[in-house]
Amino acid sequence: MLAEIAHDFYVGSNRFKNEKILKHLNVTSTMKKSITIKDIAKKLNVSTATVSRALRNSSEISKETKLAVIKIAKEMHYHPNLLARSLIKKSSKVLGVVVPTINRQFWSNSISGIESVAYKKGYKVMIFQSAESYQKEVEIVEILANSMVDGILIAFSKETQNYDHIEDLKERGIPVLLFERVCDSIPISKVTTDDFLGAKRIVNHLIERGKKRIAFIGGPLSLTVCMDRFLGYKSSLVENGIPFDQNLVIELSEFTTELSVIAFKNLWSSGESPDAVFCFADILALGVLAASKELGIKVPEDLAIAGFGNDDITKYVSPSITTMSQPSFEIGQLAAKLILKEINFEEKDEFEYKTEIVKPDLIVREST
Amino acid sequence: MLAEIAHDFYVGSNRFKNEKILKHLNVTSTMKKSITIKDIAKKLNVSTATVSRALRNSSEISKETKLAVIKIAKEMHYHPNLLARSLIKKSSKVLGVVVPTINRQFWSNSISGIESVAYKKGYKVMIFQSAESYQKEVEIVEILANSMVDGILIAFSKETQNYDHIEDLKERGIPVLLFERVCDSIPISKVTTDDFLGAKRIVNHLIERGKKRIAFIGGPLSLTVCMDRFLGYKSSLVENGIPFDQNLVIELSEFTTELSVIAFKNLWSSGESPDAVFCFADILALGVLAASKELGIKVPEDLAIAGFGNDDITKYVSPSITTMSQPSFEIGQLAAKLILKEINFEEKDEFEYKTEIVKPDLIVREST
DNA sequence: TTGTATGCGTTATCAC
């Protein structure tokens, strides 16, 4: 049988394109076929079952055969095919992660947190960027689901308003967890920051320091994160009897220094100069600092940043700054732990979805 | 046959742990089994082969059956199993990436570049962090190789001195590409920055501005990146007739602001005060700025940074700065393109390894 | 144009 003979020479990879040659059994081919348990079995005159068991250190295999198998396996440079194992085990030991973008500290930190936990538990991580596109997000989710990942962690894109793709995953029985950019309507595990509280605290703090005209420079309010912070900001003002002034509120479509530079300049030149600024993310804070420098005005004495609190960026920039620290790495860790628990739950009853809300810390750095 | 009957109820996932119940054919189970081409075939009274071909839009299938198959597939919520396909095709359409750490701009930018190119070509990306550990790097490479990834991109950990794991991959016929943190000894595709030239240029620039005592604050010289920059630095001094002073050279074990703060302070207080600083990465530059502030001295008028050139971080910090821009995103893109070419090469002859050396740009920002 | 049979590499089931 051709197939039978060919097997001994077939390289087993589309990397080697000379299939025609192989079909003609051109033995001069230098390609190597990959070693399988079948090969080991043949060499030892045992069954593949025995080899499989021996390699997995099953208790029902005699020590001698075990050793023999392992010895030959090493000699032949055997490597188990994880895909084949996944197929039969119905678990790939892979977590899928979807974030808006990977090259922004907050998200890469989260991923790092996810990866660190996953790796310890023997899981791999597959990463995708939605690039803030709903379309792409849906596409990615489909790929992940079809790849038999054991669980999917998602931070929604800015565009995402429809959650059918998530419902779909649930229907297919695939564990999903939303983190940071979430939605309310779906009963599902979530990990978020308590942005409302964080914003409130930070604005309270500014007010305590005697500030009255506190500007708000934030991202698109369509994102729950941003909206929550906005509400926290407003709530603090109300509770402290400070009139809310729409002119002090700036909603940016993107998180870029450029935009915040423009925003702050406009704010300032409009005669509405604030005495403090509450802004999202250090990236925006840098913009504010830059703009104030450029305008030749003193850097706002009280600048509050609600970001992930990467001190490295802001620490040496402004002497007096208050940060609402969003522990992105920890959020990632928490998210991974939670979904792994869901994946490996042992209960007989329905899994209970949990929403973990991380309370951001307030880091106050006084000018010296 | 039990197995036969069970199939209709078997959910097909270890996510559902109630296997005992299933074995007893407890039909009350709410779990859904996943739909396969077999199910579609049964429903339509055709063979699985036909379904398979129809779904893949094969030209040898009549339009009617195609449409019928697709219709039923949708109705039954069929989703192809990518793992099974990979097993047969011997290609998972996945690229593996190993970086020292993901939550550092340079690496996350690179990954972003890789991911963006890969995604466009229908490839997924699997990411791992070696955490600068050789041990972990080897472990990861083994996992990736056994997962049938189509190619592996690696940036070595700081510890990595032995390259057997890479040789191993080559032996197994798995395309590998080294980027940024590479080694010379292996004939293999590589993408690096021309750090020697970059450093030389940047130091030349400082010298042109009249600087004579140029400090060097860099990472561990065991890394080729760092060594190359050091050599470039030295080369520039020599060519410009400026004596090399070992006291002005500081080798840090890690890239942290803290360490560079200490380094700069020591440098300054030792009476060896430089008139310019050439330092790696903006993260170190921030340290230098912080230290100079703290010491109450003027920020070095000429601070040169050899980093990935994330302007956001340094732009608003120092008015006068020179950056050796390391286009990390582009390096990632280039790396992905290169390995994809290797994976999909059509030639019959041996693939030719290519070393792409990205020339860093010099970005000079004058104080206004 | 479609069906049959076989295989991808592994593990699970049931014999012995």
Added chain:
DNA sequence: GTGATAACGCATACAA
């Protein structure tokens, strides 16, 4: 303890 053999879900050579 070990061996046959059937899965896993899909794709393809060969037949019809």
